[in-house]
Amino acid sequence: MLKLYRPIDGAFGGQNVDSWDHTWESASLTEALRWAEICHLRHIFDSYFPKDGKILEGGCGIGHFVIRYHRLGYHIEGVDFSSTTINRLREFLPGVRATVGDVTALSYPDNHFNAYYSGGVVEHFEEGPFKALAEARRVLAPGGKLVITVPFLNPIRRAASKVGRWSQEGSFQGSVPVRRRMFVVEPPPSASLQFSEYYFSFREFRRILCDAGFRIIEGRPFDVEWGEVCQTLLRLTKRGESSNAHETPEAPAALSVESPSVCAPQGDESRLKRIWKDLFVAENRSTFGRRMVLDTLSAWSGHMLLFVCEPAGK
Numbered sequence: 001m002l003k004l005y006r007p008i009d010g011a012f013g014g015q016n017v018d019s020w021d022h023t024w025e026s027a028s029l030t031e032a033l034r035w036a037e038i039c040h041l042r043h044i045f046d047s048y049f050p051k052d053g054k055i056l057e058g059g060c061g062i063g064h065f066v067i068r069y070h071r072l073g074y075h076i077e078g079v080d081f082s083s084t085t086i087n088r089l090r091e092f093l094p095g096v097r098a099t100v101g102d103v104t105a106l107s108y109p110d111n112h113f114n115a116y117y118s119g120g121v122v123e124h125f126e127e128g129p130f131k132a133l134a135e136a137r138r139v140l141a142p143g144g145k146l147v148i149t150v151p152f153l154n155p156i157r158r159a160a161s162k163v164g165r166w167s168q169e170g171s172f173q174g175s176v177p178v179r180r181r182m183f184v185v186e187p188p189p190s191a192s193l194q195f196s197e198y199y200f201s202f203r204e205f206r207r208i209l210c211d212a213g214f215r216i217i218e219g220r221p222f223d224v225e226w227g228e229v230c231q232t233l234l235r236l237t238k239r240g241e242s243s244n245a246h247e248t249p250e251a252p253a254a255l256s257v258e259s260p261s262v263c264a265p266q267g268d269e270s271r272l273k274r275i276w277k278d279l280f281v282a283e284n285r286s287t288f289g290r291r292m293v294l295d296t297l298s299a300w301s302g303h304m305l306l307f308v309c310e311p312a313g314k
Contacts, residue, residue, distance in 0.1 A: 004197050005194060007194075024062050024082065029064065055114065059081075060080050067096060079101040112139045114144045118149070219306065222306050
């Protein structure tokens with residue numbers, strides 16, 4: 001398990017609401033909704049979100065998935081601890097179900113929801129994800145599905161942390177990683193830093209989910225677009241195309257720790273760019289070759305872990 005600290009005035013600051021207000025304020029809802037239409041998670045949601053059931057996104061941020069499925073007629077609502085962000089969501093789409101709340105102390109009754117999505121949320125509790133997971137289990141009805149994602153301590157990141165080398169570009173700029181075997185609330189390494197999040201191995205988080213009373217239905221690394229391999233390729237592409245600004249892949253303001261942008265550029269798309277979007281953004285595993293490429297990259301350089309599970313013993 002890797003514990004990350006980031007600058008106090010930066011993004012993804014644990015449970016620092018000002019940090020998250022700043023993060024979501026700079027995010028484009030239009031871009032977020034475009035990404036929600038093509039991303040790999042859409043296929044997971046379409047498989048596990050019940051059309052006639054109740055769905056909650058805990059820690060919804062600007063609410064792009066809540067908006068998408070609300071428009072499709074699903075009974076979905078979002079909750080987030082940032083009142084500024086929730087107000088922005090309500091202004092964008094009046095009538096959407098979104099409330100200010102705490103995912104470790106939800107206001108809903110037991111067994112209320114048929115599906116619960118937690119995308120890049122529970123890793124931001126320095127004391128560990130246990131309270132948030134207990135609440136997710138409490139509000140899920142028997143047979144209800146939890147879809148949850150957390151950052152992946154992939155082999156490349158694990159090796160980099162062991163030798164003291166950490167990327168100074170991309171997602172980890174300015175961050176300080178510390179290896180930990182357990183969850184500990186402690187002072188940051190410096191007064192200019194704050195706790196940000198944990199990164200987990202696949203086995204670590206699978207065990208956490210089982211200990212929290214969930215039965216795993218499926219689980220895998222994913223989000224290779226924001227892993228080290230694809231980010232390196234993108235940086236090389238940007239340098240090689242600097243003379244054609246409209247051709248350069250743009251990375252809009254961060255949407256979430258999970259998937260910060262629609263990496264494919266706008267406008268005229270070459271065949272290579274369409275392949276990139278289909279393979280690395282949508283993570284289309286429809287053929288054996290695609291599946292082999294994505295499974296290999298995910299295992300070594302996936303940015304996130306995805307689990308689908310249900311409450312055991314309910």
